[in-house]
Amino acid sequence: MLAKLTKHELYATGRIFLPLYSIMLLLSLINRGFSSIGELSSPFKTLKGFMVAAYVISIVATLVITFVIIILRFYKNLMSDEGYLMFTLPVKPSQLINAKLIVSFLWNILSIFVVATSLFIILGTSKNLEMFRGLLDLAVTGLKSTFGSSYPILIAEYIIMIFVCTIYQILMIYVSIAIGHLLNEHKVIGSFAAYIAINTIIQMLVSIIVLIWTNLELSIFTYTPYYGTTETITGNNVNYSVSIVQAITKQIIPFSIIFSVLCCVAFYLVTNYIFKKKLNLN
Amino acid sequence: MSVILECKSLTKKFGSTTALFNVNLSLERGKIIGLLGPNGSGKTTLIKIINGLLVPDTGSIKIAGMNPGVESKKIVSYLPEKTYLPDWMKVSEAISFFKDFYGDFEEKRAYDMLHRLNLDPTKRLKTLSKGTKEKVQLILVMSRRANLYCLDEPIGGVDPAARDYILNTIITNYDENATVIISTHLIADIENVLDEVVFIKEGSLVLHAPVDEIREKEGKSIDSLFREVFRC
Numbered sequence: 001m002l003a004k005l006t007k008h009e010l011y012a013t014g015r016i017f018l019p020l021y022s023i024m025l026l027l028s029l030i031n032r033g034f035s036s037i038g039e040l041s042s043p044f045k046t047l048k049g050f051m052v053a054a055y056v057i058s059i060v061a062t063l064v065i066t067f068v069i070i071i072l073r074f075y076k077n078l079m080s081d082e083g084y085l086m087f088t089l090p091v092k093p094s095q096l097i098n099a100k101l102i103v104s105f106l107w108n109i110l111s112i113f114v115v116a117t118s119l120f121i122i123l124g125t126s127k128n129l130e131m132f133r134g135l136l137d138l139a140v141t142g143l144k145s146t147f148g149s150s151y152p153i154l155i156a157e158y159i160i161m162i163f164v165c166t167i168y169q170i171l172m173i174y175v176s177i178a179i180g181h182l183l184n185e186h187k188v189i190g191s192f193a194a195y196i197a198i199n200t201i202i203q204m205l206v207s208i209i210v211l212i213w214t215n216l217e218l219s220i221f222t223y224t225p226y227y228g229t230t231e232t233i234t235g236n237n238v239n240y241s242v243s244i245v246q247a248i249t250k251q252i253i254p255f256s257i258i259f260s261v262l263c264c265v266a267f268y269l270v271t272n273y274i275f276k277k278k279l280n281l282n
Numbered sequence: 283m284s285v286i287l288e289c290k291s292l293t294k295k296f297g298s299t300t301a302l303f304n305v306n307l308s309l310e311r312g313k314i315i316g317l318l319g320p321n322g323s324g325k326t327t328l329i330k331i332i333n334g335l336l337v338p339d340t341g342s343i344k345i346a347g348m349n350p351g352v353e354s355k356k357i358v359s360y361l362p363e364k365t366y367l368p369d370w371m372k373v374s375e376a377i378s379f380f381k382d383f384y385g386d387f388e389e390k391r392a393y394d395m396l397h398r399l400n401l402d403p404t405k406r407l408k409t410l411s412k413g414t415k416e417k418v419q420l421i422l423v424m425s426r427r428a429n430l431y432c433l434d435e436p437i438g439g440v441d442p443a444a445r446d447y448i449l450n451t452i453i454t455n456y457d458e459n460a461t462v463i464i465s466t467h468l469i470a471d472i473e474n475v476l477d478e479v480v481f482i483k484e485g486s487l488v489l490h491a492p493v494d495e496i497r498e499k500e501g502k503s504i505d506s507l508f509r510e511v512f513r514c
Contacts, residue, residue, distance in 0.1 A: 001383070004383060008382070281335055
């Protein structure tokens, strides 16, 4: 049944996303075409300007709409009148969540790839590619010199982190909508309030954990993964940077991943509990 | 006769209001049952509990011996009072959707009924009127070979001519092993098709009896009895 739900979910969302992605890729092709022509006569110049604007809007739209659709789809399909259809299908509530989560995750990742592809189409001249390769080499050299042999681990950790954070964001939206929906009135406002409340609680938790942690063992520096600020390290003390390097790859990122995964599990379980026991469709 | 639905001291509260109070009800297979009561009497709450959309506070409910869940949903066909189909879907897509999820759905039956009502399956639902959407939903729900049909206000939004067709559809589309629960306050329209009636008032069951028995004993129609019981 999960496969069927996922199939229908892909179909229901694909009819919005696929045209959106196609338009963006098409606009990038058009813009690439314009930029390769060189000098243009004035009516074409106006058209070119228009196309550039349309392209920028389409990129922003793709990234924003991806999230908006994820929210609307969950709300409309499960919490509004359509919920009467979905929750009386012979499936478990968890399967409804899983199907939505899988498909939302896929579109999220795909939207990043589509934007990357379109940038590649627009900027992918041989000169730019050369420069890009140079920058990549530079980045790898930089990573190597700072993190030594453990830099592939760092990259792997980052990729896992991106995946986990995507799921975290989606599930946090789901649980907020589910909580807001417990109210008999003002469900949408309730969902926003729940989102803000959950966010605040988690920020506080993270701050407390970081505070305890830094006091326990890392008095040499402060690093809070969720705010993304590192205190600048002065001087070229080797031991200093080694401990930071180790802290990043061995403690901070793994901690963030584990913490986010735990949050995801909590979000998921709460959403599932509400769907199973506290469903309150209007 | 085997029992399709068994409720024991079912109670459901919403905050301080009691939607259902201590409902004991046992329905047999092969009947058309009118679930009758004024607005807000708890009809929809009971139907939602049968379909697993609400969980009762206390008491138990069994559908063919099962608690509401995945297995019970396979044998219960539910028509809510909402228009619950995604409006971007074409009628034919809604049919495929039902066919995909319900093993007892008969596609041919659905297309036959659409054809009889002159409905175009290639139309999108959002282009249809509210009454037409309700017809499409009823066709989907009645195209299943379910054991229990729960129809919440199936004739509320359609014109009298379509009402007759819909009632006819209901009577001719359930088999002798299945039970149909019709919730409505338009009693006169459905009176003739009912085998039994259940009167529900302010969340409590006030009467559950065969229609013939009522007519014999009380010497009046269900409609007039209803007006008497629920006099304001």
